[in-house]
Amino acid sequence: MLRLQNSITARDDRLLGWLYDHGVLTTEQIAKALFPSLDFAQRRLLRLAGLGLITRFRPNRLDGGSYSYHYVLAQLGYEHVMGQRGLGFPRRDQAKRRLQSLISRADLPHLLGGNNVFIELARHERTHPGAKLADWLPASHFHNTGSFYRPGSQLRIMTQETKVPRPDGAAVWADDGKAVPFFLEFDTGTERLDVLEEKVDKYWQLAQYAEVWAWPMVMVLPSIARERHFHERLPGDPEVVVATTALEYLQVLGKSPADDVWRLLGSGPERVRLVELPYIDAEHDRRWSDLSRLGLEAHG
Numbered sequence: 001m002l003r004l005q006n007s008i009t010a011r012d013d014r015l016l017g018w019l020y021d022h023g024v025l026t027t028e029q030i031a032k033a034l035f036p037s038l039d040f041a042q043r044r045l046l047r048l049a050g051l052g053l054i055t056r057f058r059p060n061r062l063d064g065g066s067y068s069y070h071y072v073l074a075q076l077g078y079e080h081v082m083g084q085r086g087l088g089f090p091r092r093d094q095a096k097r098r099l100q101s102l103i104s105r106a107d108l109p110h111l112l113g114g115n116n117v118f119i120e121l122a123r124h125e126r127t128h129p130g131a132k133l134a135d136w137l138p139a140s141h142f143h144n145t146g147s148f149y150r151p152g153s154q155l156r157i158m159t160q161e162t163k164v165p166r167p168d169g170a171a172v173w174a175d176d177g178k179a180v181p182f183f184l185e186f187d188t189g190t191e192r193l194d195v196l197e198e199k200v201d202k203y204w205q206l207a208q209y210a211e212v213w214a215w216p217m218v219m220v221l222p223s224i225a226r227e228r229h230f231h232e233r234l235p236g237d238p239e240v241v242v243a244t245t246a247l248e249y250l251q252v253l254g255k256s257p258a259d260d261v262w263r264l265l266g267s268g269p270e271r272v273r274l275v276e277l278p279y280i281d282a283e284h285d286r287r288w289s290d291l292s293r294l295g296l297e298a299h300g
Contacts, residue, residue, distance in 0.1 A: 236266010
């Protein structure tokens with residue numbers, strides 16, 4: 001472990017932390033988030049694999065062939081990240097168990113799709129000084145019934161009976177001297193629209209129980225048509241901010257989730273930037289009041 005310290009860069013540390021928190025990323029995702037080229041990324045990933053920090057697998061396609069390499073932490077990678085975070089030592093078979101779980105995971109495309117929204121933000125950060133993806137939290141962070149509680153919130157928010165949401169992730173996005181926290185819901189198009197309505201209702205309930213804070217929920221849908229149908233079914237509610245975009249929309253226009261691609265539920269067809277979404281959170285504001293202290297320059 002001591003020998004490794006001289007070989008690991010700050011960029012490596014960020015990648016290893018992502019793999020610890022979020023499980024798996026593909027070669028292409030890692031390249032666009034952290035490296036200037038795919039070739040550069042592949043060489044570095046092979047180096048990290050050679051050091052025993054990461055390992056990879058390649059799922060087979062149903063129509064033949066295989067997908068690109070999927071990278072996960074190796075056992076030494078767990079030791080490195082957990083040591084840095086003061087979490088003690090991992091189980092001896094932790095990397096093996098996590099790998100087996102991911103390989104057999106039926107919703108792996110959903111996990112990768114949700115991760116990719118944050119990866120696209122990291123890609124935007126890499127090419128836009130002053131922008132930063134910060135505090136990227138995994139879905140597992142919200143599995144604890146007390147994860148939504150703050151002093152001043154209702155205690156019932158911590159009970160098992162309370163129907164609170166289970167987001168696919170959350171983060172703080174900082175840009176132009178502002179920082180907005182948000183929850184993500186990633187839709188693959190396989191669920192009925194009424195299931196998506198139920199998810200929105202849970203965020204409404206969360207706003208009622210949380211009382212002292214409310215983050216916007218952003219939902220990424222696969223197509224513009226599905227996004228339009230979603231808006232036609234649901235009215236807006238001033239107590240919970242829901243913003244949507246579509247992968248099809250992003251791809252056709254070549255835009256990033258950081259751009260003016262978010263349509264607010266209950267509003268017209270106009271779209272706003274991610275950093276412009278409204279929220280309520282005094283604790284967040286205190287933490288992010290001085291962006292320059294956190295390594296971000298305020299612009300605009």
